Amino acid sequence: MTNVTSTVVRLKLSLLRNGLRQSGGRRTAYIASAVVVLLFAALQLLGLLALRGHEHAVSLVVLLVAVLGLGWAVMPLFFPSGDETLDPTRLVMLPLRPRPLVRALLTASLVGIGPLFTLLLLVGSAIAVAHGAAALVTGIVGVVLALLLCVALARAVAAANIRLLTSRKGRDLAVLSGLVIAVGAQVVNFGAQRLGSSGLGELDPAATVLRWVPPASAIGMADSVSEGSYGIAAAQLAISVAALVLLVVVWERSLTRLMTAPDGSTLQAAESRDRGTSTGLSRLLPAGRTGTVMERSLRYIWRDPKTKAAWVTSLAIGLIVPVFNALQGTGSLYFACFAAGMLGIQMYNQFGQDTSAFWMVAMTISSARDAYAELRARALALLVITLPYAALVVVVTTALLGDWAKLPEVLGLSLALLGAMLATGAWTSARFPYSIPQEGHKNVAPGQAGLAWIAILGGMISGALLCAPVIALTIWLNVAAGGDAYTWLLLPVGAAYGTAITLLGLRLAAPHTANHLPEILTAVSKG
């Protein structure tokens, strides 16, 4: 029975090979990503080697290993289907004892690009901080420990959440994964730029904590040995080993439970919690169609993974672009209008966001007035979030740049832009609806990509054009002699213009919506 390990490792290799044999595209993608990952790892390795002897090397290394560990912990949550041997429920029918199985699965997890990448980085980290023979030996132990910690962490997290990951909630979570990576990349990018300008010393405070946190502690101990602090090194070793043992025990526990307990996810709950019928939200909203539609729109922002992903992207980018530009000292306050623009995009393709459930809306719209109420309520739901958020971004950016005199005009411009986006959004929602597939990462159904591009790009350009009067006024007041004294006027003017143009957009969109309900339903029901 000791052959369980080799069997599972061979299973993993076969799965990998068969997966690649399936299609040429997949093979190319795999090889390309392997090459890129390895090149990247090699570059990192070289960088880490160059760092050897640097005064703050250990801070960077410890942080790097901690981030690596974090990556391993969240990876299975976002890519649950990445590894079939990762799913222990597939092995449920086999007569296996938990302990050999844990050993086998742990070994099998060490096969692949991810572990190889991690290994290269860990080796580089250890070399960067280890000085002297004793430290090198500790470093080797540290690398092995850290790698096992990473892999065990991923396995333990996956096993503990496997029911979640194979359920609807898990698939919802996966939709958000791309987003976390995109926003994370922005933050890392910004952090790297800061480090480049002010030096690695900035990391020291973080590193003093992180060097005690596994898996960073395993590499931290090589540094401790180099410094001659053997006591600290021993403590770090103890923490790392204890963490590994703990992870394996937790993993084994959840594995045993998974393989012996039945899957209860399809069972019906006998009795559900009793909740009040009206939430706090609905009491604050106006009565009638307006409040009803607003409530559903706001609920969907939180509950529908696609809508949520779109919103979080808009909110994050709308904040990141102006604020980071301001932080780098290169930004202009006018960048703050970006937030209004990004959030206004959410008004686009309103009915596509409903999917084919739009029929429920269509059944209740029988006149242009109904359609107007529907669209206005959706715009209001958007404004509940957008209005304070856009104002917040403008204020934060102003505070960072210290240019309070320009606050009214930028806020006015933002409001005008938001109004223009809502107006064009409502109009394109009625004219160019398209489907948003609910599964996977695609946001446009096949054959409708052109339509989506026309709607969004055309809408944004016309949105910018619609703002032209307010922009022209801003330029004129800034250029004209003595105009500066009146720039505060742009705030009321922008607000009034934004409101007027939104109402106009809704008025124009409503009759078309009411007259083309079946056509819109057909357009949003694909996929």
Place this chain on the structure above:
Amino acid sequence: MTSVRVRGLWKRFGQQVAVAGIDLDLPSGKFIGLVGPNGAGKTTTLSMVTGLLRPDQGSVEVVGHDVWRDPVEVKARIGVLPEGLRLFERLSGRELLAYSGRLRGLPGAEVDKRATQLLDVLDLAGAQHKLVVDYSTGMRKKIGLAAALLHNPEVLFLDEPFEGVDPVSAQTIRGVLERYTASGATVVFSSHVMELVESLCDWVAVMAAGRIRAHGTLDEVRGDHPTLQRAFLDLVGATGRDTATDLDWLGGGR
């Protein structure tokens, strides 16, 4: 009295003719079955009758009002449970009913009262706070039916209401529909399960290849045939197919 009046209804999808000229008068206060094999055009017809799909030609009147010219009168009087379209699945069952009822302009308190009763009768009270996306097929049909009944429509259109529904849920749905028609309302539903149609309906229209092959009371359509199934197979021209000569190797042991 007629509840639904269809004249010269046509619909093409590219080369394919889905509905090829339907004329139909559905009596009111009856339990009406629209039967036909898969692809006969039942869903297309019901979509056009309820205003969810625009016909190429023809007119539809529901309780005396034209569906396309007078949607205000029609939409308030009909309830629909379509097939193959989603609900707002990220709402819980109760929230879906609250949304649907208020969207139709009913007062909030009345909506909540009706929703509670419908959830009870349809045996969904235990799952009322669960998101519809986590409902089973039978539960989805039931919550869809509840949403269609909430505003007490005069005519109810149900597309395959029993498809994929377990026997217990089917019996519940049946009970609710029978009580509803007993009060004088009209139910129009499509199905390809003849036994079901035979046991539920007073009035039947048989559809095949986009046309109405027969319509009338159950007895009229059944004629001399012992069951509706036989009559139906005869009408759609499927009885002539003899399976005896083919597949003669199949069965009977070695």
